[in-house]
């Protein structure tokens with residue numbers, strides 16, 4: 001088989017890139033060892049928390065803010081292509097606190113962020129209860145990020161996959177990539193379970209598994225899996241309107257009334273099982289944030305692996321030592337949020353050689369193995 005671009009990994013990053021390239025007329029094939037969808041289909045909470053997830057470092061906030069701005073058009077485009085709802089909802093997000101000192105700090109933060117141009121506001125306990133009556137009355141207030149949003153990640157993944165296929169992308173499920181085709185240092189294709197695939201460009205977008213693929217070529221992609229467990233509640237008559245962060249986790253409401261309670265952050269290798277300890281953490285978190293949800297039906301528990309880089313920034317761009325090879329991986333807690341900007345920047349780099357915006361994310365920044 002021959003294609004212009006061969007992508008390893010059918011998660012949200014691989015599929016968003018495939019869709020974006022195909023829209024520009026590029027021939028793309030995606031190879032996925034399981035079902036298409038990756039962690040976005042099975043675990044992710046779908047929070048588009050550009051404001052609430054920002055930790056003050058320069059590079060990540062600007063990338064996430066750019067992606068947040070692209071999201072409404074990205075979702076609308078997928079909807080136009082498929083006739084299906086991509087579930088983009090601009091709900092806003094709250095960070096709630098339980099201690100007086102934290103409350104004073106966040107109230108001060110609200111002023112600082114607002115002065116820097118963010119649409120944030122501090123909510124006193126009364127205002128918080130009025131806007132979200134489900135939340136614990138013990139909360140001492142909340143920072144409200146007005147522009148944050150959410151999607152129902154499995155549905156978004158479904159719509160994105162259909163849109164990619166409609167653009168001509170070929171998706172090969174249950175087709176693991178075992179190695180690479182090379183000519184000298186150049187990477188010229190993939191060795192897959194379905195046979196060799198020749199490609200002008202090969203992209204590793206294999207999430208937490210990317211490191212293992214890098215090992216085949218002797219390149220250092222130091223991503224480690226961080227396990228996340230979630231509990232999905234089914235509630236129709238007690239709506240939560242905003243995404244809520246606090247007490248070391250979050251509640252993420254969905255359009256259909258479900259609420260995702262998440263998430264653990266565990267170093268457990270590639271194990272993808274829910275554990276008793278994980279479930280206990282999620283139940284305690286729910287009781288702390290919104291105790292009135294205790295009698296809600298549990299729809300299911302989910303578990304997934306975040307691709308975690310050592311410095312918190314994704315690995316995006318070409319591998320100079322291996323011409324023909326590109327990396328798009330390492331989005332840790334924010335791969336759903338960062339999918340549109342990743343696809344946009346990577347597509348421009350592959351098609352037009354526009355590498356400058358990717359410079360802070362150079363995959364070779366960690367040196368040799």
Ligand SMILES: Cc1cc2nc3c(=O)[nH]c(=O)nc-3n(C[C@H](O)[C@H](O)[C@H](O)COP(=O)(O)OP(=O)(O)OC[C@H]3O[C@@H](n4cnc5c(N)ncnc54)[C@H](O)[C@@H]3O)c2cc1C
Pocket residue numbers: 008009010011012013014031032033034035036037038039040043044045046047048049175176177178205206207208209210213227228229230262263303304305306307328329330331332333334335336337338
């Ligand atoms: C519990 C949890 C909650 C989360 N919540 C959010 C959230 O609210 N908002 C947000 O933005 N992000 C969230 N994330 C993070 C987000 O899910 C990830 O950053 C994102 O899914 C990573 O996408 P990816 O495509 O890079 O990797 P993946 O989704 O892991 O996809 C990679 C794919 O590559 C495939 N693959 C691996 N090796 C091979 C091989 N050799 N051959 C073929 N295929 C291969 C895998 O099977 C996999 O399907 C959450 C993650 C977890 C675990």
